[in-house]
Amino acid sequence: MTVEQSLAFLVIGAMMAFFIWGRFRYDVIACSALMLAVAVGIVPYDHAFDGFSDDIVIIVGSALIVSAGVARSGIVDAAIQRFLPNISSVRAQLALLVITVTVLSAFIKNIGALAIMIPVAFQFARRSGVQPSVFLMPMAFGSLIGGLMTQVGTSPNIVVSRVRQELTGESFTMFDFIPVGATLAAVGVVFLLFAYRLVPQRTSQHVSVQAAIEITDYTSEAVVAAGSPVIGKSLSHLVKIGDGGAVVTAVFRRGLHVAPLPDIKLEAEDVLLLEGGPDALDRIVSQAKLKISGDRSPSSSEKAGAEIEAVEAVIGSGSPLVGMSAQRLALFNNHNVNLLAVSRQGERLKQRLGSIRLRAGDIVVLQGSRRELPSFLQDFGCLPLAQREILLGTIRKATLPLLVLAAAMGSTALGLVPIPIAFFAAALAMVIFRIIPLRDVYRSVDGPILVMLAALIPVSDSLRTTGGTDVIASWLGTVATGLPPAGALTLILLAAMAVTPFLNNAATVLVMAPIAASFATALGYRPEAFLMAVAIGAGCDFLTPIGHQCNTLVMGPGGYRFSDYPRLGLPLSIVIILVSVPALMLVWPLR
Incomplete structure (x- = not known):
């Protein structure tokens, strides 16, 4: 092993240790790793910031804006409301929720798809007399599976496409993920519909939804x-x-x-x-x-005739509103939102409304424009409780985001334009047509994720340029000696599944994909199936509430314990492995 390879292992090992520790935010860790890699000489000065102009960053950022536009359109809410009165059994309700979230997650950010459907899950739970925990974990897992179906469904798919482009000169296309992804989604949904009873019915311990x-x-x-x-x-x-x-x-x-x-x-x-x-x-x-007292007219910046509505929402345990008062936050002046009422179980409030320090689990009535309230609720960690219809004013605005998304995906599928250009143009269209207010564009972009990706790209490349991936592949090859092709592919899939609960899923792919490709080459196999296995493993963390934000989102409202996730997640992970390995070998032959 050379000095450069040792330094590359040291930098990436330290970075992974800090990721697992969780003391610092992942973008800070990634940037620190980049600076350390530059300092020890494994990343050249003139390539230190190449990641910020990389296609991955452009695609992920643009896809987040497009996803937010579709989520804000309200068309999904309107469509779902038509089915609500006709669905009475718990399994039928679960089917609607899980299938909808799974399909949506193929085209928009999975946590956005999940957030759209959570209020519907609460309505079903109240109507059927069951706890929301029956629905929430299967929905979260469905959102993860749904992201596997398209290139923009989840960031691991975007990252692994870039790795294949570097290694073979040809990227995965928009719908290369569908054959295996759709198979996994179908099998996963069926499994969740029959195995949902493995999830205990719990009430929330932190936020009693x-x-x-x-x-x-x-x-x-x-x-x-x-x-x-x-x-x-x-x-x-x-x-x-x-x-x-x-x-x-x-x-x-x-x-x-x-x-x-x-x-x-x-x-x-x-x-x-x-x-x-x-x-x-x-x-x-x-x-x-x-x-x-809080009922004031919207600011002059709002368009004349803008629709004003009031919604009930529960304040989540991680909300920035916790410990703050409406007066201190200046909700009306800064966010054009009025606080009309507060409810706190078991306590009579005697302070003036604006002076009440809000707590996790408080139920608030907020008033604002239909256009702005959904963004406020999402940004401030509030979960809407009452059934509501949020449309952006006109049918044209409701359907236009879908047309923009369809145009972007269609143009890339037909090979008319590269994916970065198509989705950047789609994001720009969302702004030009005022589907997303300009001030909300940067809220839609997950800045820490983009910075982490940009910083990690040169760091992960250093593992390849120093020959570190070949060293690891050689070690894995020794371990895999005597294994059949399916066994070697399973080994990579298991490794990605084991790492992703502790790293960001995109970081897992950036580290694991080059290793998987070198491993495949060392065994005389084509790399495509192994790269796909890394993307699937990184996108399927069903064992912990911390590996993916969708799992974290439902933990409080569902009242889940850490140990509840493996009860449903472990058998689902086994199903994913058993189905994905033969499917990958069929769709992407190893030789």
Whole structure:
């Protein structure tokens, strides 16, 4: 082993150790590894930043924008609502959820596909009397499987295409992944529909979503407006309007707290904290002509006639809203979103609405434009609870994102333009046609992922240029001595599956793909099946909640424990291995 190879192993080994440790963010680790590789001389100065102009970064960034445009269109929500009344059995509901998420994940970001369908899962859970945990884990696994079907379905497929381009001069095309990917998706969905009972029915320990759905009482803040018929009337008179369905928990007058005694007389500009059910609160506010404190008109930047709506949402455990107040966040001024009400189980809130420090599991009523609310909910880790229809104004805006996506995929499938050009143009079209507001474009792009990819490309290339991949391939060849071709392919697939829970899946491919290709060459096999095996293994982490963000997303709402994932994930992983190896050998012959 040469000095350069030893240094390459040292840099990549240290990088993987820091990834597994998880103390620092993965983009910071990747950039640090790049600088270390440059410092020790295994990455030349003039190639240190080649990754930032690499096709991988362009494709992933553009695909994220296109994915966000399709997800925001609302057309999926509208289509799903047609099926809801006709589906009653748990298995039929699960079939609709898993199949929809799986198919969507082939064309848009899998976590986006999952997020679209989570509110529907809660509706089904409430209707069928089961816990959402029955649906959420199979949906998360379906989203991972669905991403295997197309080149843009998941970042490992994009990365492995680039590796093949470098090694053979020919990249995988958009739909080269379909024969094996669709087979795995079909088998995986069928398995999930019959094995879902392996998932325990749990309630959330951190964010009680099921309980949140049943919440009936909210705390809201209202002001006695000038001209209100209750001015000069007693507080008990106001409460009677709600027919016993609401109470006044606090009164603030000229900045001072006044005891909410039944006989106090109300004055103009009194601020009232009301607690009760939505219907009772609505009666009091409308009949007493009160003004909800947070109910303000949208800013002038909003288009005239923009539709305003209010949604219920649960604050997730990782939300940036946790520990913050609406006043401190300046929700209205900074995000054009009003906080209208808060509900917290088992606790009566007596602070002014804007001063309440929000907690994970709080149910909030937020008001904003139909265009902006979905992005706000996603960016701030809030999960919508109530059934809602979010369309971007017109049918043209609802269908246009699908047309843009179809044009991009069709043009690449026909070989008219390269994938980076097609998807960059599609992302630009999303902006030009105002499918995505300009200020949301950069929110749609996962910056840390792009930086990590750009930094890792030269680092992973150093393993190949120093001959390190050949050394590892030789070691693997010794291990694989005597194994049949299927055994060698299974070895690579298992290695990728074992590594990806601890690394980002794209990082797994960048490290493993060159090794797999060298391994195949050393055994006298063509590399395509081995590269595909790496992509499949990197995209199929069913064993942990930390290996993929889809698994992490459902952990809190589903109330899952770490040990719950292998209960369904281990048999699914075995099924994937048993099906994918012969499918790969059939579609991509080894010789």
